[in-house]
Amino acid sequence: MRAVRQSLLEADVSYEIAQDFVGRVTEQAVGERVLKSLRPSDEIVGIVHQELINLMGPVDSSLHLKRDGITIIMLCGLQGSGKTTTCGKLARMLKEAGRKPMLVAADLQRPAAIEQLRVIGEQIGVPVHTEEAGGNTALKVCRNGLQSAKKADANVLILDTAGRLHVDSDLMQELEQIDNKLQPDQVLFVCDAMTGQDAVNSAKAFNEALELNGVILTKLDGDTRGGAALSVKAVTGVPIKYIGVGEQLDRLEQFHPDRMAGRILGMGDIVSLVEKAHEQFDEEEMAVQQEKMASGKFSLTDFRDQMKTIRKMGPMKEMMKMIPGMGAMMDSNPDIDAEDDMTRIEAIINSMTPNERENPDQVDHGRRNRIAQGSGTNPSDINKLIKEFKQMSGMMKEMANMGMRDKMKAMKEMTSSAAMNPNANMKREKQRSKRGPQDKSTLSAKKKQERQAKKKQRKNKRKR
Numbered sequence: 001m002r003a004v005r006q007s008l009l010e011a012d013v014s015y016e017i018a019q020d021f022v023g024r025v026t027e028q029a030v031g032e033r034v035l036k037s038l039r040p041s042d043e044i045v046g047i048v049h050q051e052l053i054n055l056m057g058p059v060d061s062s063l064h065l066k067r068d069g070i071t072i073i074m075l076c077g078l079q080g081s082g083k084t085t086t087c088g089k090l091a092r093m094l095k096e097a098g099r100k101p102m103l104v105a106a107d108l109q110r111p112a113a114i115e116q117l118r119v120i121g122e123q124i125g126v127p128v129h130t131e132e133a134g135g136n137t138a139l140k141v142c143r144n145g146l147q148s149a150k151k152a153d154a155n156v157l158i159l160d161t162a163g164r165l166h167v168d169s170d171l172m173q174e175l176e177q178i179d180n181k182l183q184p185d186q187v188l189f190v191c192d193a194m195t196g197q198d199a200v201n202s203a204k205a206f207n208e209a210l211e212l213n214g215v216i217l218t219k220l221d222g223d224t225r226g227g228a229a230l231s232v233k234a235v236t237g238v239p240i241k242y243i244g245v246g247e248q249l250d251r252l253e254q255f256h257p258d259r260m261a262g263r264i265l266g267m268g269d270i271v272s273l274v275e276k277a278h279e280q281f282d283e284e285e286m287a288v289q290q291e292k293m294a295s296g297k298f299s300l301t302d303f304r305d306q307m308k309t310i311r312k313m314g315p316m317k318e319m320m321k322m323i324p325g326m327g328a329m330m331d332s333n334p335d336i337d338a339e340d341d342m343t344r345i346e347a348i349i350n351s352m353t354p355n356e357r358e359n360p361d362q363v364d365h366g367r368r369n370r371i372a373q374g375s376g377t378n379p380s381d382i383n384k385l386i387k388e389f390k391q392m393s394g395m396m397k398e399m400a401n402m403g404m405r406d407k408m409k410a411m412k413e414m415t416s417s418a419a420m421n422p423n424a425n426m427k428r429e430k431q432r433s434k435r436g437p438q439d440k441s442t443l444s445a446k447k448k449q450e451r452q453a454k455k456k457q458r459k460n461k462r463k464r
Contacts, residue, residue: 001022001025001026001029001044004022004025004048005018005019005022007264008021008022008227008230008264009227010227011227011230011264012227012228012231013227013228013230013231013264014200014230014231014234014235017200017230017231017234017235020234021051021052021055021230024051025044025047025048025051028047028051029043029044029047049258049261049262052230052257052260052261052264053257053258053261055230055233055234055257056229056230056233056240056257056260056261057239057257058239058257059239059254059255059256059257060214060239060241061241061242061254061255062241063094063186063241064185064186065094065099065155065156066155066185069155070146070149070150070154070155070156070157071155071156071157071185071186072146072157072159072182072183072184072185072186073090073156073157073158073159073184073185073186073188074159074161074175074178074179074182074184074186074187074188075087075090075158075159075160075161075188075190075216076161076163076175076187076188076189076190076206076210077163077189077190077191077192077202077206078163078164078165078166078167078192078195078202079109079110079162079163079164079165080163080165080192081163081190081191081192081195081218082190082192082218082219082244083107083160083161083163083190084107084113084116084117084120084160085120085218085244085247085249086190086216086218086244086252087103087117087120087158087160088103088117088120088121088123088124088126088249089244089249089250089251089252090158090216090242090252091103091120091121091124091126091156091158092124092126092249092250092252093252094156095124095125095126099155099156100152100153100154100155100156101126101154101155101156101157101158102126102127102128102129102145102148102149102152102154102156102157102158103117103120103121103126103127103128103129103158103160104128104129104141104142104145104157104158104159104160105117105118105128105129105130105131105141105160106138106141106142106145106159106160106161106162106178107138107160107161107162107163108133108136108137108138108141108162109162109163109164110162110163111133113160113162114130114133117130117160118130120249123249124249127148127152127154129141129144129145129148129149131144137174138161138162138174138177138178139174139177139178139181142159142178142181142182143181143182145157145159146182159178159182159184161174161175161178162174166202167201167202167205167206172205172209175206175209175210176209176210179210185213186213186214187210187211187212187213188212188213188214188215188216188241189203189206189207189212189214189215189216189232189236189238190215190216190218191203191215191216191217191218191228191232192218192219192228193217193218193219193220193228193229193243194219194228195228199228199231199232200231200232200235203215203231203232203235203236204235204236207235207236207238212236212238213238214238214239214240214241215232215233215236215238215239215240215241216240216241216242216243216244216252217229217232217240217242217243217244217255218243218244219244220243220244220245221244221245221246221251227264229243229255229260229264230264239255240255240257241254241255242254242255243255243260298393298396298397299357299358300349300352300356300357300358300360300389301349301354301357301358303349303389304345304346304349304350304357307342307345307346308346310342311339311342344375344377344381345385347375347376347377348371348375348377348381348382348385349385350374350375351370351371351374351375352371356371360386360389360390363382363386365379368382368383
């Protein structure tokens with residue numbers, strides 16, 4: 001349980017909430033149900049995981065949109081939490097669902113916010129109601145925005161309200177006025193997942209003033225493990241509806257407590273990874289690649305094409321953290337830049353001829369130098385890629401004929417072995433077959449003596 005508490009605190013869960021959680025789990029864990037189980041450690045992990053799901057659940061991503069009339073959704077939160085971008089993401093999602101949204105730029109505190117929302121509206125093809133900040137109030141802009149929505153026949157109005165660097169009375173008074181006069185159907189609190197434990201204080205203040213209907217967590221594409229989700233849900237009691245996983249306007253996803261529980265505990269999120277893969281990979285193409293892997297005909301061209309598809313799924317750092325075991329490796333090796341490595345590999349493969357991609361064994365000294373010049377790399381990088389590709393092809397051939405359980409087991413073994421260790425390919429000192437390793441300083445001194453002896457011999461010859 002100490003390890004669980006530490007894991008929660010590292011994930012930026014509030015200390016008090018982490019303590020209460022550990023206390024509840026300990027109560028459940030100490031009992032006959034655990035003691036009689038075959039593997040108590042697995043049972044305890046199961047209890048912790050389920051308790052996290054219960055604490056962050058139930059799932060409720062509904063915005064309770066009206067059939068007739070205009071549904072008003074007000075987004076609130078501190079400055080820098082990503083409210084304006086989230087407004088655009090939400091509007092895009094509703095438009096794809098067949099709704100007619102309109103955005104209202106009611107953030108008059110930050111001059112750039114109005115222009116930012118106007119640009120976002122143009123990108124997604126959604127109308128934006130804007131007014132100049134001078135002499136205007138947020139309430140007046142929202143009221144005028146509602147009239148514009150009626151004229152434009154929009155059925156969802158999204159209000160982008162102002163934020164502050166911290167909770168203050170002026171901000172709350174402005175938001176309460178909008179809440180009282182327009183009576184929004186949904187008040188959503190936009191929370192930056194990277195704010196950590198401070199999210200508790202701001203969530204509590206906004207909930208007391210506005211009676212929140214839901215929460216949207218942003219910036220979950222970074223290094224944060226999402227402990228703010230646990231803290232905010234525990235304090236407000238309102239459901240987390242969506243999570244933002246990137247700056248792009250299509251990077252808004254439905255919140256899943258079970259997946260977030262795995263992320264908080266550092267167990268990865270393999271389900272979300274599979275869903276992303278299904279969005280990008282063509283099933284027929286996947287079947288063809290599977291056949292090639294099984295028959296050992298998987299080429300560097302196929303490898304490059306798969307890399308391109310994988311990169312469409314999102315940043316590699318984010319993808320790798322979803323794989324169980326890889327998150328810990330990424331944390332212990334912060335210098336790993338998978339994105340940069342993939343760019344370099346793609347450049348090397350593109351610098352090869354079609355025949356070299358199909359038959360990498362043909363790449364000799366002269367070809368290596370040509371490929372290195374074309375890709376802006378060193379000849380040693382080409383050697384390393386070909387060697388690692390051969391090893392990977394062998395593993396893929398074996399894994400292609402495995403069932404899903406065996407594949408997952410093989411992946412787990414790879415992550416814990418040298419196969420996934422960035423330092424595994426470091427050169428070892430050459431061992432001499434009979435004499436064993438030789439001291440470098442002794443060897444250097446011996447060579448120096450031999451050079452001096454030869455120099456002396458040459459001088460003696462000249463004298464004769």
